[in-house]
Amino acid sequence: MIWIKEYLHILQCPSCGGDLELKEYPKRNILNVDNIIDNSNNNEYKLLCKKCNKTYDIVEEIPILLKK
Numbered sequence: 001m002i003w004i005k006e007y008l009h010i011l012q013c014p015s016c017g018g019d020l021e022l023k024e025y026p027k028r029n030i031l032n033v034d035n036i037i038d039n040s041n042n043n044e045y046k047l048l049c050k051k052c053n054k055t056y057d058i059v060e061e062i063p064i065l066l067k068k
Helices: 002-007 031-039
Strands: 020-026 044-049 057-058
Touching: none
Parallel strands: none
Antiparallel strands: 020 044, 044 057
16 A cells, blocks of 8 residues: 555545545455454555545555546
């Protein structure tokens, strides 16, 4: 997620044009053997619009900035 932090100043919410911030959330309760063995990353990251509070997923370190 380091590269996203470097570009937050140019990313905008596609719905309202507001600034985005990177937020960390606990992962959903999905049983995953890899997570049980390697418990190093128990959180997922999303982009949150500071203006309209919409959230955007980050999939494999790529922000999905599509209007819903």
